[in-house]
Amino acid sequence: MGGAMKIVLIDSNARAVSSEDREVSVGSLTRLLGSKPAVTARLPNGDRLLTAKEPCVDNGFTIGRSRVVVGAGVVVGKRDAVGAYTPPKTNVDTLTKLVRWVAPDNMPRESEDGRTMVTAILVDPETRDIRQVSLRSDAGSLDGAVGGRCRFMMRVTTADAVFVKVGIGPRAAWRKDGLVFPGRSLIVGCSRYGTLVDVATDIASLRASVEFKSPDAPDWLPPSR
Structure with a gap:
Protein backbone atom coordinates (compact mmCIF):
# COMPACT_ATOMS: atom_id res chain seq x y z
CA MET A 1 0.00 0.00 0.00
CA GLY A 2 1.22 3.50 -0.80
CA GLY A 3 1.09 7.02 0.67
CA ALA A 4 -1.62 9.64 1.15
CA MET A 5 -4.34 9.89 -1.47
CA LYS A 6 -8.07 10.36 -1.88
CA ILE A 7 -10.24 7.54 -0.54
CA VAL A 8 -13.97 7.13 0.01
CA LEU A 9 -14.85 6.38 3.63
CA ILE A 10 -18.10 4.61 4.54
CA ASP A 11 -18.66 5.30 8.25
CA SER A 12 -21.47 3.09 9.57
CA ASN A 13 -21.43 4.73 13.01
CA ALA A 14 -21.89 8.25 11.64
CA ARG A 15 -23.94 6.91 8.71
CA ALA A 16 -21.94 9.04 6.32
CA VAL A 17 -20.05 8.57 3.06
CA SER A 18 -17.21 11.02 2.47
CA SER A 19 -14.09 11.64 0.41
CA GLU A 20 -10.94 12.03 2.50
CA ASP A 21 -7.19 12.34 2.13
CA ARG A 22 -5.60 9.41 3.94
CA GLU A 23 -2.35 7.54 4.02
CA VAL A 24 -3.08 4.21 2.37
CA SER A 25 -0.96 1.86 4.42
CA VAL A 26 -1.76 -1.19 6.52
CA GLY A 27 -1.10 0.76 9.72
CA SER A 28 -3.18 3.78 8.73
CA LEU A 29 -6.11 1.70 7.51
CA THR A 30 -5.95 -0.51 10.61
CA ARG A 31 -6.28 2.56 12.81
CA LEU A 32 -9.13 3.86 10.66
CA LEU A 33 -11.08 0.60 10.48
CA GLY A 34 -10.17 -0.74 13.92
CA SER A 35 -8.60 -3.93 12.58
CA LYS A 36 -6.32 -5.09 9.78
CA PRO A 37 -7.96 -4.32 6.40
CA ALA A 38 -9.04 -6.91 3.88
CA VAL A 39 -10.62 -6.70 0.42
CA THR A 40 -14.32 -7.49 0.90
CA ALA A 41 -15.65 -6.76 -2.58
CA ARG A 42 -14.75 -5.51 -6.03
CA LEU A 43 -17.09 -2.88 -7.42
CA PRO A 44 -18.20 -2.94 -11.08
CA ASN A 45 -15.81 -0.09 -11.96
CA GLY A 46 -12.81 -2.00 -10.61
CA ASP A 47 -12.61 -0.25 -7.23
CA ARG A 48 -12.01 -2.30 -4.08
CA LEU A 49 -13.97 -2.18 -0.84
CA LEU A 50 -11.68 -2.65 2.16
CA THR A 51 -13.15 -3.52 5.55
CA ALA A 52 -11.87 -4.68 8.93
CA LYS A 53 -11.10 -8.38 9.32
CA GLU A 54 -12.33 -8.10 12.91
CA PRO A 55 -14.75 -5.13 13.10
CA CYS A 56 -15.03 -3.45 16.48
CA VAL A 57 -18.49 -1.89 15.94
CA ASP A 58 -21.90 -3.49 15.45
CA ASN A 59 -23.36 -1.13 12.86
CA GLY A 60 -23.10 -2.06 9.20
CA PHE A 61 -24.14 -1.27 5.66
CA THR A 62 -24.94 -2.72 2.26
CA ILE A 63 -24.07 -1.42 -1.21
CA GLY A 64 -26.90 -2.10 -3.61
CA ARG A 65 -27.84 -5.76 -3.15
CA SER A 66 -24.59 -6.75 -1.47
CA ARG A 67 -24.46 -8.76 1.72
CA VAL A 68 -24.29 -6.83 4.98
CA VAL A 69 -20.85 -5.46 5.80
CA VAL A 70 -20.18 -4.95 9.50
CA GLY A 71 -18.20 -1.89 10.57
CA ALA A 72 -16.71 0.81 8.36
CA GLY A 73 -15.47 0.54 4.80
CA VAL A 74 -12.87 2.21 2.62
CA VAL A 75 -13.15 2.34 -1.17
CA VAL A 76 -9.88 2.52 -3.12
CA GLY A 77 -8.91 1.98 -6.74
CA LYS A 78 -7.21 -1.09 -8.14
CA ARG A 79 -3.48 -1.64 -7.66
CA ASP A 80 -0.98 -0.07 -10.04
CA ALA A 81 2.08 -1.68 -11.64
CA VAL A 82 4.07 -1.55 -8.39
CA GLY A 83 1.25 -2.94 -6.25
CA ALA A 84 0.02 0.30 -4.64
CA TYR A 85 -3.66 1.17 -4.53
CA THR A 86 -4.79 3.99 -6.82
CA PRO A 87 -7.46 6.63 -6.09
CA PRO A 88 -11.00 5.28 -6.49
CA LYS A 89 -13.19 6.04 -9.49
CA THR A 90 -16.30 5.80 -7.31
CA ASN A 91 -18.20 9.05 -6.90
CA VAL A 92 -19.26 9.92 -3.35
CA ASP A 93 -22.72 11.11 -4.40
CA THR A 94 -23.36 7.94 -6.39
CA LEU A 95 -22.18 5.70 -3.56
CA THR A 96 -24.29 7.59 -1.03
CA LYS A 97 -27.40 6.67 -3.03
CA LEU A 98 -26.42 2.97 -3.06
CA VAL A 99 -25.47 2.58 0.60
CA ARG A 100 -28.09 1.41 3.10
CA TRP A 101 -27.31 1.47 6.81
CA VAL A 102 -27.98 -1.59 8.96
CA ALA A 103 -28.57 -1.35 12.71
CA PRO A 104 -27.21 -4.05 15.08
CA ASP A 105 -30.65 -5.54 15.78
CA ASN A 106 -31.16 -6.09 12.05
CA MET A 107 -27.89 -7.92 11.45
CA PRO A 108 -28.58 -11.27 9.79
CA ARG A 109 -26.95 -14.46 11.10
CA GLU A 110 -24.22 -16.27 9.19
CA SER A 111 -24.27 -19.85 7.96
CA GLU A 126 -50.68 -25.53 -4.66
CA THR A 127 -50.21 -27.80 -1.63
CA ARG A 128 -52.00 -25.51 0.87
CA ASP A 129 -48.83 -25.57 2.94
CA ILE A 130 -47.32 -22.89 5.19
CA ARG A 131 -43.86 -23.52 6.59
CA GLN A 132 -40.78 -21.75 7.90
CA VAL A 133 -37.65 -21.74 5.75
CA SER A 134 -34.11 -20.40 6.06
CA LEU A 135 -32.39 -18.65 3.19
CA ASP A 143 -36.04 -16.81 -6.35
CA GLY A 144 -34.80 -20.20 -5.21
CA ALA A 145 -37.25 -20.36 -2.31
CA VAL A 146 -40.31 -19.82 -4.51
CA GLY A 147 -39.01 -22.04 -7.31
CA GLY A 148 -38.64 -19.37 -9.97
CA ARG A 149 -38.29 -15.65 -10.53
CA CYS A 150 -40.12 -13.66 -7.88
CA ARG A 151 -41.19 -10.06 -7.49
CA PHE A 152 -41.96 -7.79 -4.58
CA MET A 153 -45.73 -7.52 -4.16
CA MET A 154 -46.31 -5.45 -1.05
CA ARG A 155 -45.28 -4.71 2.50
CA VAL A 156 -47.89 -6.36 4.72
CA THR A 157 -46.70 -5.02 8.07
CA THR A 158 -44.14 -2.46 9.16
CA ALA A 159 -41.66 -5.34 9.49
CA ASP A 160 -42.56 -7.85 6.76
CA ALA A 161 -43.02 -7.92 2.99
CA VAL A 162 -44.46 -10.47 0.56
CA PHE A 163 -42.64 -11.64 -2.56
CA VAL A 164 -44.61 -13.73 -5.08
CA LYS A 165 -43.52 -16.06 -7.85
CA VAL A 166 -43.91 -14.49 -11.28
CA GLY A 167 -46.48 -16.32 -13.42
CA ILE A 168 -48.96 -15.98 -16.27
CA GLY A 169 -52.57 -17.12 -16.34
CA PRO A 170 -54.83 -18.56 -13.62
CA ARG A 171 -52.98 -19.84 -10.57
CA ALA A 172 -53.74 -21.15 -7.14
CA ALA A 173 -53.87 -18.29 -4.67
CA TRP A 174 -54.05 -17.56 -0.96
CA ARG A 175 -55.73 -14.80 0.96
CA LYS A 176 -55.52 -13.16 4.36
CA ASP A 177 -57.53 -10.27 5.76
CA GLY A 178 -59.17 -9.70 2.38
CA LEU A 179 -55.88 -9.51 0.47
CA VAL A 180 -55.32 -12.09 -2.29
CA PHE A 181 -51.82 -13.25 -3.28
CA PRO A 182 -51.26 -15.25 -6.51
CA GLY A 183 -49.03 -18.32 -6.51
CA ARG A 184 -46.25 -19.44 -4.22
CA SER A 185 -45.14 -16.62 -1.94
CA LEU A 186 -42.46 -15.76 0.57
CA ILE A 187 -43.01 -13.60 3.64
CA VAL A 188 -39.75 -12.17 4.92
CA GLY A 189 -38.62 -9.32 7.13
CA CYS A 190 -37.52 -6.17 5.34
CA SER A 191 -35.73 -3.54 7.41
CA ARG A 192 -36.12 0.20 6.97
CA TYR A 193 -32.69 0.15 5.31
CA GLY A 194 -33.79 -2.30 2.60
CA THR A 195 -32.02 -5.41 3.92
CA LEU A 196 -33.70 -8.78 4.44
CA VAL A 197 -34.06 -9.81 8.09
CA ASP A 198 -35.88 -12.52 10.04
CA VAL A 199 -39.63 -12.63 9.47
CA ALA A 200 -41.70 -11.16 12.31
CA THR A 201 -45.07 -12.72 11.38
CA ASP A 202 -46.18 -15.50 13.73
CA ILE A 203 -46.56 -18.69 11.70
CA ALA A 204 -49.25 -20.17 13.97
CA SER A 205 -51.41 -17.06 13.63
CA LEU A 206 -50.85 -17.09 9.89
CA ARG A 207 -52.01 -20.70 9.57
CA ALA A 208 -55.16 -19.85 11.51
CA SER A 209 -56.10 -16.96 9.23
CA VAL A 210 -55.04 -17.97 5.69
CA GLU A 211 -57.26 -19.64 3.08
CA PHE A 212 -56.37 -21.20 -0.27
CA LYS A 213 -58.15 -21.53 -3.60
CA SER A 214 -57.37 -23.37 -6.85
CA PRO A 215 -58.19 -21.62 -10.16
CA ASP A 216 -61.12 -23.96 -10.89
CA ALA A 217 -62.36 -24.40 -7.31
CA PRO A 218 -65.48 -22.57 -6.08
CA ASP A 219 -64.48 -22.33 -2.41
CA TRP A 220 -61.60 -21.13 -0.28
CA LEU A 221 -60.04 -23.86 1.88
CA PRO A 222 -57.91 -23.85 5.06
CA PRO A 223 -54.27 -25.04 5.14
CA SER A 224 -53.75 -28.77 4.70
CA ARG A 225 -51.97 -28.92 8.05
Missing part, protein backbone atom coordinates in the same frame (compact mmCIF):
# COMPACT_ATOMS: atom_id res chain seq x y z
CA GLU A 112 -21.30 -22.17 8.34
CA ASP A 113 -19.89 -20.97 5.02
CA GLY A 114 -20.03 -17.35 6.22
CA ARG A 115 -23.11 -16.33 4.23
CA THR A 116 -25.81 -14.34 5.99
CA MET A 117 -29.04 -16.21 6.72
CA VAL A 118 -32.58 -15.14 7.59
CA THR A 119 -35.80 -16.99 8.42
CA ALA A 120 -38.88 -16.57 6.23
CA ILE A 121 -42.32 -18.14 5.76
CA LEU A 122 -43.14 -19.96 2.53
CA VAL A 123 -46.83 -20.04 1.55
CA ASP A 124 -47.62 -22.61 -1.16
CA PRO A 125 -51.25 -22.51 -2.41
CA ARG A 136 -29.47 -16.38 2.39
CA SER A 137 -30.29 -12.69 2.48
CA ASP A 138 -29.97 -11.99 -1.24
CA ALA A 139 -32.33 -11.73 -4.22
CA GLY A 140 -31.18 -15.03 -5.72
CA SER A 141 -32.23 -16.92 -2.60
CA LEU A 142 -35.72 -15.42 -2.83
